[in-house]
Amino acid sequence: MKDPRLPSALRDNSLSIGFGVLLLLALIGQAFAGVAQYNLEARTAGLAEIGLWRYVTSSTFAVDVAENWQSEYLQFTLYILLTVWLVQRGSSESKPPEEAGSEDDAKEMVGEFAQPDSPESAKVGGWRTGVYSVSLTLVMFTIFVLSWAAQAVAGRVAYNEERMRDLLDPLSLGDYLLQPEFWNRTLQNWQSELLAVGSMAIFAVFLRQRSSPESKPVGMPHDETPSS
Template sequence: MKHNPLVTNGLSIAFGLLFLASLIGQAFSGLAYFNEQQVSANLEEISFLQYVTSSTFAVDVTENWQSEYLQFLLFIVLTVWLVQRGSPESKEIERRGAESDEDQLIGRHAKPESPAWARAGGLKTALYSNSLGLVMGTVFVLSWLAQSVTGFSAYAADQLTNLQDPGTWGEYLGSAEFWNRTLQNWQSEFLAVLSMVILSVYLRQRGSPESKPVGAPHGETSVEG
């Protein structure tokens, strides 16, 4: 049975639109807040284009991106080995680890419709077997570096406005300013994952794959509703 692409891709489309809407909203609200500060300091207001191409906007965006990708990177990698009894976010306790080639449909165990690199063997299969974590890790590192560079640029501009020495990028990486911005995002991401893992043991959302079936026992692990 053929389905409408809007139906089969509804989740990615919905979150893509939500992402764009929130990013645009952040840009306009950030510009308004920035210009309020400019007026308070008797400085000239800037345009929308100037704001969205500024280090101030870039650091606010990238510091959230890096924390989100760090969250998913750690969750993807840690759930290979760590489990949580009763949580649908965990795999079965007996399946801890990388699992066998047969379980993972690798090499001679691959199905006809399996990705080509799952059947290839060697380096290709090894890379493909860890491709999700590698890509998430790469995006995290790049966005973290982008945050550090744009954050330093914004910090340096503030320091120079106040006739103070901005220091170097390396000094900024060890500063309280940088780690305060970074850790306040990390702790919120870790709390969100912790809450999801634990609450999904005891609470339900009917029809959601992130929840167990409503009638599933609390101790049942790796079951989706």
Template sequence: MGAPARSLRNNGLSIAFGVLFLAALAGQALAGHAEFNEEQSSHGLPGIGLGSYLMSSQFAVDVVENWRSEYLQFFLYVYATVWLLQLGSPESKPAERMGDETDPEQEVGRWSRRRSPPSARARGARRKLFSVSLGLVMGTIFLASWGVQAWSGWSAYNYQQVEQHHRASVGFAEYLTSGDFWSRTSQNWQSEFLAVGSMAVFSVYLRQRGSPESKPVGAPHSATEESG
């Protein structure tokens, strides 16, 4: 197997989801552009080109409001699974490993292996930062996308207020207390929490052969932290 084929095989999951992401984003852009121009026409306003729509606050807020909820889901799950357990789920640790775990269990410092990341062998702040880096990155992306959602949502809201409804615009602080902002903020959270919680429970009793998100088909229901 040549290097390009080996690279595709070894990175197939990220490549596949990257392609799906770009395809879905393109579909959202085309559908959103058509919907936006229909809304413009219904208010007697001129439509805009696809390029202008892609640079608009309306497109930005529609994109990032979903990113915000997804990264919140991962941020909470990364931290929740440190301390919370689900007996029988491959997504949960066994009860005896609840918490941050010991240095030998985490293979850090003098317990690190030859191929461990350099940061796992380091001392002090570097190792501590690396040990929580996944949650920090997920949380940072969540907060950044929430900020972009707030700013672009405020701009889109004021455009609708002024251009479509002939009403006065609102300040940023006032928008942050509005129903529009909190509707955009919370509308996906309930589905994300339901999906994650149900996955943790379904994976106790159901199987998907060959998937690391599932236990082996023959594993007992009570088996925890096993994957197949």
């Protein structure tokens, strides 16, 4: 039901706007908490404290943000791609088992089966339609790679700052990528995202949230998988 109190553009984009606002608030909170923690450690070590702006432009803040972003985009890249072929019977997060695999052009509404209001890239066929058909995965994977690269670069700078304080030689990027510190940061984020997606797929078989598109209807049997 439409809410007459909200402007149309705001209502129609309220999900992305809402998450954007929450993201901004979380980043602001992380910045204030992070600089407080940094300065606490600096005082303990007898080092100079820094201000908020210097902290949010530092490698320490950058690596913390990038390592979380890359794991989130890895999660969605894998989820989007693997749910083409892998299924979970009864889960709203899965296709019905009989629909596993690639869909035909008619169901995907591409080429001759495109609708008048379909995106132009779905109508033209050839390589443009082929690329557009996997564009969501491509963009998600690209952001994951860029975020992971940012984590590596910023993490190396932050790691070398600690080494220099200990009078140790800085490491090259290649050497840093072989360090346990880098893989500890990476894998602890990956495992949490994989756990979240896997548990959501299972929980959605048996648990419900009324009126949410991420849930089956409350009265649907556990072993019935909603059709897409």
